[in-house]
Amino acid sequence: GSHSESASEVHHYPLAPIPEVTTVGNVQLQVIDENQNFSPKLTHYMKNVWNLGEVGFNYNLVAVFGSQSTGKSTLLNALFSTEFDTMTDFSRQQTTRGLWMSLAKNSNTLVMDVEGVDGRERGEDQDFERKSALFSMAVAQVVLVNLWENQVGLYNGANIGLLKTVFEVNLELFQQKGKGKTLLLFVIRDYLGKVPLSHLSQTLKQDLQKAWAELAKPKGLEGCAITDFFDFMFFGLPHRILLAEDFDEQVQVLGQCFYDSQHPNYVFRPQYHKRIPADGLQRYSESIWEQIVKDKNLDLPTQQQLLAQFRCDEIAAALFDKLAEEFKPHREAADAGVLIEDLGNNFTTLKDKALADFDAQAGRYHAEVYQKKRTGLSNKIDDYFHVYFKSQLSVLSKDALTFFSSHLKNGMCQADYDFVRLTKEATEKAKHDFTAGAAKLSQGFKWSHSKEERDLDRELAEHVASCRRSELAKLEGKLAISALDHFEEDLPSLLSFPQQGMWEEVLMSFAKAAEEASLAMKTRAEAFELSLDEVRSRVADVRVRTWEVLISKIKEEVASDAMLLSKLRQSLEAQFRYDADGLPRVWLPDDDIDVHFKNGKAEALDLLPLLSRIDISSKPVDFQTYFAYAHRNLDFKKSLILASQSRQADLEQRFKRESDALYLEAKRSIVATSAK
Numbered sequence: 001g002s003h004s005e006s007a008s009e010v011h012h013y014p015l016a017p018i019p020e021v022t023t024v025g026n027v028q029l030q031v032i033d034e035n036q037n038f039s040p041k042l043t044h045y046m047k048n049v050w051n052l053g054e055v056g057f058n059y060n061l062v063a064v065f066g067s068q069s070t071g072k073s074t075l076l077n078a079l080f081s082t083e084f085d086t087m088t089d090f091s092r093q094q095t096t097r098g099l100w101m102s103l104a105k106n107s108n109t110l111v112m113d114v115e116g117v118d119g120r121e122r123g124e125d126q127d128f129e130r131k132s133a134l135f136s137m138a139v140a141q142v143v144l145v146n147l148w149e150n151q152v153g154l155y156n157g158a159n160i161g162l163l164k165t166v167f168e169v170n171l172e173l174f175q176q177k178g179k180g181k182t183l184l185l186f187v188i189r190d191y192l193g194k195v196p197l198s199h200l201s202q203t204l205k206q207d208l209q210k211a212w213a214e215l216a217k218p219k220g221l222e223g224c225a226i227t228d229f230f231d232f233m234f235f236g237l238p239h240r241i242l243l244a245e246d247f248d249e250q251v252q253v254l255g256q257c258f259y260d261s262q263h264p265n266y267v268f269r270p271q272y273h274k275r276i277p278a279d280g281l282q283r284y285s286e287s288i289w290e291q292i293v294k295d296k297n298l299d300l301p302t303q304q305q306l307l308a309q310f311r312c313d314e315i316a317a318a319l320f321d322k323l324a325e326e327f328k329p330h331r332e333a334a335d336a337g338v339l340i341e342d343l344g345n346n347f348t349t350l351k352d353k354a355l356a357d358f359d360a361q362a363g364r365y366h367a368e369v370y371q372k373k374r375t376g377l378s379n380k381i382d383d384y385f386h387v388y389f390k391s392q393l394s395v396l397s398k399d400a401l402t403f404f405s406s407h408l409k410n411g412m413c414q415a416d417y418d419f420v421r422l423t424k425e426a427t428e429k430a431k432h433d434f435t436a437g438a439a440k441l442s443q444g445f446k447w448s449h450s451k452e453e454r455d456l457d458r459e460l461a462e463h464v465a466s467c468r469r470s471e472l473a474k475l476e477g478k479l480a481i482s483a484l485d486h487f488e489e490d491l492p493s494l495l496s497f498p499q500q501g502m503w504e505e506v507l508m509s510f511a512k513a514a515e516e517a518s519l520a521m522k523t524r525a526e527a528f529e530l531s532l533d534e535v536r537s538r539v540a541d542v543r544v545r546t547w548e549v550l551i552s553k554i555k556e557e558v559a560s561d562a563m564l565l566s567k568l569r570q571s572l573e574a575q576f577r578y579d580a581d582g583l584p585r586v587w588l589p590d591d592d593i594d595v596h597f598k599n600g601k602a603e604a605l606d607l608l609p610l611l612s613r614i615d616i617s618s619k620p621v622d623f624q625t626y627f628a629y630a631h632r633n634l635d636f637k638k639s640l641i642l643a644s645q646s647r648q649a650d651l652e653q654r655f656k657r658e659s660d661a662l663y664l665e666a667k668r669s670i671v672a673t674s675a676k
């Protein structure tokens with residue numbers, strides 16, 4: 001001041017509280033102190049220091065995440081003209097641990113810096129790092145994830161392991177789907193530019209996806225994707241000291257994304273805003289912090305647990321690979337659909353060995369993690385073998401069906417085999433083999449084969465049913481064919497000298513044969529466990545089939561025109577050329593050839609209608625009821641007709657012509673006799 005030249009001059013100023021802060025701009029507040037207490041002064045800073053008291057939603061909040069001494073504070077200061085403490089090249093400044101907040105120059109953007117302790121091995125420090133990261137994600141729109149290029153792809157080095165935990169707790173504590181997102185801006189430091197940024201970002205994204213897939217998701221969010229809650233941006237920054245100019249230039253470029261709302265990569269998009277009015281930030285963020293610190297559910301894994309997770313995963317993966325390798329010979333056979341004796345034992349042996357090895361190698365790590373990973377390994381092995389269990393089951397059922405078929409086939413070669421007993425026997429044996437095989441396969445595992453068993457049951461039953469149908473049909477055919485013996489004995493003589501009353505005898509022969517066949521069917525019915533209804537229709541079917549055999553046999557006898565004509569001719573000749581004693585006639589001039597001829601011809605022609613139609617009027621069989629329950633179709637009326645009307649007319653013509661020759665021959669013989 002210009003008034004202080006003279007020491008004697010005492011200026012009395014009104015007594016007023018000395019303002020806590022005197023400069024506006026790069027002043028910082030320790031929002032969370034080294035004892036994890038939340039500052040009560042945030043509202044005061046918002047109003048009086050940063051002039052954000054009245055802005056409502058019109059402010060931004062950006063935070064940073066990353067290992068100690070990776071240049072976080074340096075970056076924030078360069079980007080936002082803040083004055084967070086940095087480690088100088090000569091000495092480490094005594095910076096108080098905690099979360100610091102400051103206002104970016106010439107903007108409404110609040111910037112948070114985190115200050116931890118060097119060295120990752122201190123679990124305590126990681127705890128604060130995780131808590132502050134969790135806090136940042138819950139309140140900030142943008143979290144800068146600061147890492148070196150050579151850390152990309154190193155799971156832990158790239159902080160992904162830590163992020164995973166943070167994601168998990170974040171999801172559990174603060175997230176609902178569709179509530180808005182946070183932007184994670186990965187700043188890759190000491191970026192050499194040799195590897196395209198797109199490759200690095202690809203690697204990071206894959207690591208993030210992997211971590212996300214592994215983390216435990218709360219009820220209702222089981223299927224959620226990392227992209228439901230986070231967006232990603234990637235930026236490469238050159239080495240600050242070796243490429244100082246490039247560094248500054250790229251900081252400018254990155255800065256555009258924060259300052260220029262028209263920029264295509266503008267980071268403060270509305271969807272990232274947490275919608276906390278400026279005057280409520282104190283209460284809101286304080287309660288978030290309380291929740292993070294006090295929530296009993298917030299069981300952040302310790303360093304020990306993280307190590308256990310990492311090592312147990314490694315050990316489990318190696319043991320699983322070893323198991324898969326040892327299973328390989330069986331696998332090839334199993335894939336080829338071969339039934340492998342003792343595969344179940346192999347499953348058990350290999351699994352027990354893997355778990356025993358796991359116990360030996362991983363047993364000394366954090367007990368809870370070890371148990372969880374052990375269960376995980378056990379389940380993974382189960383899943384792996386389950387595929388082969390399933391494929392072996394299908395081999396088993398195929399074998400069971402094959403056995404069943406051949407057993408049946410052999411059994412049915414026996415005469416008068418008992419179908420019911422045979423199929424029961426075969427079914428039981430097939431099922432027994434299947435279940436025994438399945439039990440052997442799944443011993444030591446809790447696998448079920450009930451679906452396959454049901455399928456097999458169904459297939460066996462279908463097989464039995466279709467076999468039964470075809471066997472019965474075969475039997476019907478066989479029985480009907482055996483009637484042929486009767487017909488071959490009776491029919492030819494009946495039909496070679498056809499005469500009135502002949503059909504009655506034919507029908508009686510049929511009735512005899514059909515009854516015999518019916519009886520045989522009734523006798524066999526027991527072996528097939530036929531119901532009464534079934535017996536009735538099977539018997540009727542046998543009769544129909546016997547009838548069909550009869551008809552075909554008759555048709556053989558009268559099939560061709562020549563056969564029919566020869567029967568007529570035989571009749572005429574018997575009448576006309578032979579006398580009553582069966583001696584050949586010698587016509588004498590006085591003989592009335594015309595009358596003899598006319599009578600003989602008429603008698604022969606009478607045979608034509610007789611042979612053209614089976615006459616059932618004599619009724620030795622009541623056909624109405626005889627075929628009533630048959631399943632087999634039969635056009636009975638049609639089956640009676642042996643020669644149609646037109647064929648009969650035609651045959652009549654031909655017969656008349658042929659008989660004329662006989663007549664002329666007789667006439668000529670008289671002429672010849674008298675001419676002697």
Ligand code: GDP
Binds near residue numbers: 067070075086
């Ligand atoms: P913080 O602990 O993450 O906040 O890191 P600081 O910003 O305090 O910086 C830690 C050290 O890294 C200091 O010695 C800085 O000079 C140095 N540093 C800052 N930026 C860079 C950079 O881009 N590359 C390298 N290699 N060192 C940097």
Ligand code: MG
Binds near residue numbers: 086
């Ligand atoms: Mg720092």
